[in-house]
Amino acid sequence: MDLLLHRRLPPLLLAVLVAASHGVPSSGDDGGYDASLCVWEPYTCGNVIIRYPFYSRPGALLGNTSSYCGYPGLEIQCEDGKAFLELESGNYTVSSIDYDNLTVQLVDPEVVDGRSCPWTDHNVTFRSFEWFYYPNTTVDLLFFLNCNFLSSDLTRPSNSSSTACKFDGGGQQPWLGMSFVFLEQDVPFRETNWWRYCSVVIEVPVLRFGLPLDPQNDRTWKDGGYSSSLRDGFQLALNQSQKLPACDQCELSKGRCGYNQTGGFMACLCSGGRVSAANNCTAEPSGKPLYKLLCCFSKFSGDCWLFCSKFIVPSLFSISINRSPFLSMI
Numbered sequence: 001m002d003l004l005l006h007r008r009l010p011p012l013l014l015a016v017l018v019a020a021s022h023g024v025p026s027s028g029d030d031g032g033y034d035a036s037l038c039v040w041e042p043y044t045c046g047n048v049i050i051r052y053p054f055y056s057r058p059g060a061l062l063g064n065t066s067s068y069c070g071y072p073g074l075e076i077q078c079e080d081g082k083a084f085l086e087l088e089s090g091n092y093t094v095s096s097i098d099y100d101n102l103t104v105q106l107v108d109p110e111v112v113d114g115r116s117c118p119w120t121d122h123n124v125t126f127r128s129f130e131w132f133y134y135p136n137t138t139v140d141l142l143f144f145l146n147c148n149f150l151s152s153d154l155t156r157p158s159n160s161s162s163t164a165c166k167f168d169g170g171g172q173q174p175w176l177g178m179s180f181v182f183l184e185q186d187v188p189f190r191e192t193n194w195w196r197y198c199s200v201v202i203e204v205p206v207l208r209f210g211l212p213l214d215p216q217n218d219r220t221w222k223d224g225g226y227s228s229s230l231r232d233g234f235q236l237a238l239n240q241s242q243k244l245p246a247c248d249q250c251e252l253s254k255g256r257c258g259y260n261q262t263g264g265f266m267a268c269l270c271s272g273g274r275v276s277a278a279n280n281c282t283a284e285p286s287g288k289p290l291y292k293l294l295c296c297f298s299k300f301s302g303d304c305w306l307f308c309s310k311f312i313v314p315s316l317f318s319i320s321i322n323r324s325p326f327l328s329m330i
């Protein structure tokens with residue numbers, strides 16, 4: 001094809017074609033973006049490899065502030081060789097990312113401070129537009145803290161199932177009431193709402209792997225042994241059925257999906273700072289394949305004319321050829 005062009009086309013035409021195939025900057029709809037917003041080359045933070053669909057910072061894609069190149073909520077902060085992911089409920093340390101099943105393993109830094117009976121004062125929460133869910137590797141541990149029952153209250157966990165751990169609720173004095181730590185599946189009297197007598201109920205996700213066989217009856221585990229589970233953290237998986245077909249197609253063409261701050265799909269981002277309006281990075285920059293360029297020179301009509309006036313004529317000026325048989329035809 002290239003050889004043929006060399007032989008048959010006059011030099012000017014060739015110059016135009018070369019300019020066009022290198023992506024004549026298009027004013028308006030196709031636009032461009034700051035390509036450094038995309039993690040094109042994986043990098044390592046501590047011992048975690050970071051690559052798309054995770055991203056390192058938001059920017060302004062197509063003028064929309066706080067937009068980014070990656071999936072919603074997957075911004076990674078790398079500080080002192082530690083990777084952090086911010087959820088609605090806080091910043092979590094990333095201990096690993098599996099890119100095959102798009103699963104991330106997180107640890108709440110609050111629970112790794114060496115206390116013998118660690119706990120956290122907040123549940124793990126996501127923002128509504130995030131794609132996270134708990135995969136079946138992860139189960140919930142429930143903390144019922146400082147429970148003060150009435151003596152008449154019989155539908156409640158027995159004294160002996162309480163933990164010997166003393167929690168202090170952030171204050172100076174330890175709480176005096178009883179506290180319980182149950183796997184979600186082991187919570188007794190679920191229908192009675194007995195926990196209304198407790199000061200705090202916290203749900204902490206942990207890995208199923210690493211739990212004792214029968215946590216319910218494991219004294220050591222109840223009395224603080226559970227802390228190793230907290231330190232191992234939990235996994236979150238990404239629900240990829242939230243991905244739009246436009247993003248699928250974009251990725252198949254080696255593009256990256258950009259989203260806005262509320263998780264709306266914004267654009268298909270191609271290498272070199274190019275945005276593909278057709279959500280396909282393989283297609284010609286303007287969405288006009290080469291043969292359409294050739295048609296410009298055979299017949300000036302329809303969208304060819306539109307295309308020529310928009311890209312070819314400006315590029316003729318930009319390469320400073322302003323007196324040519326081609327232009328005098330217009």
Ligand SMILES: *[C@@H]1O[C@H](CO)[C@@H](O)[C@H](O)[C@H]1NC(C)=O
Pocket residue numbers: 086087088089090091
């Ligand atoms: C996460 O850390 C950043 C920077 O340290 C901070 O600005 C932000 O408020 C934290 N997010 C939450 C939910 O605590």
Ligand SMILES: *[C@@H]1O[C@H](CO)[C@@H](O)[C@H](O)[C@H]1NC(C)=O
Pocket residue numbers: 098101103135136137235237
């Ligand atoms: C994802 O794969 C990793 C490594 O193969 C594994 O450790 C993890 O449990 C998997 N997670 C899920 C949710 O399948």
Ligand SMILES: *[C@@H]1O[C@H](CO)[C@@H](O)[C@H](O)[C@H]1NC(C)=O
Pocket residue numbers: 136137
């Ligand atoms: C979790 O789900 C995977 C498939 O997604 C399945 O292969 C595995 O057996 C499940 N594990 C448990 C413990 O349910």
Ligand SMILES: *[C@@H]1O[C@H](CO)[C@@H](O)[C@H](O)[C@H]1NC(C)=O
Pocket residue numbers: 159178
């Ligand atoms: C259970 O513990 C509470 C508070 O520690 C105590 O008042 C109560 O007598 C105990 N009940 C039994 C049956 O041991």
Ligand SMILES: *[C@@H]1O[C@H](CO)[C@@H](O)[C@H](O)[C@H]1NC(C)=O
Pocket residue numbers: 121122123200201202203
């Ligand atoms: C944590 O979640 C549980 C279950 O959804 C809820 O009952 C509890 O009130 C929540 N705790 C806090 C502190 O929000």
Ligand SMILES: *[C@@H]1O[C@H](CO)[C@@H](O)[C@H](O)[C@H]1NC(C)=O
Pocket residue numbers: 133239240241242
């Ligand atoms: C994933 O998202 C789809 C579409 O919103 C939803 O129907 C499905 O229940 C979600 N799957 C999981 C595991 O959360």
Ligand SMILES: *[C@@H]1O[C@H](CO)[C@@H](O)[C@H](O)[C@H]1NC(C)=O
Pocket residue numbers: 064260261262263264265
């Ligand atoms: C994000 O994108 C969605 C879908 O395109 C749109 O509805 C929403 O207004 C956008 N949000 C912002 C803050 O731009």
Ligand SMILES: *[C@@H]1O[C@H](CO)[C@@H](O)[C@H](O)[C@H]1NC(C)=O
Pocket residue numbers: 063064260264265266
């Ligand atoms: C971009 O931002 C504008 C408002 O500034 C909003 O109306 C529009 O929906 C946003 N577009 C996308 C795709 O997020």
Ligand SMILES: *[C@@H]1O[C@H](CO)[C@@H](O)[C@H](O)[C@H]1NC(C)=O
Pocket residue numbers: 249250252253280281282283284
């Ligand atoms: C992208 O465009 C090219 C060229 O037009 C086409 O061959 C390819 O099938 C398209 N890719 C997708 C994923 O639609």
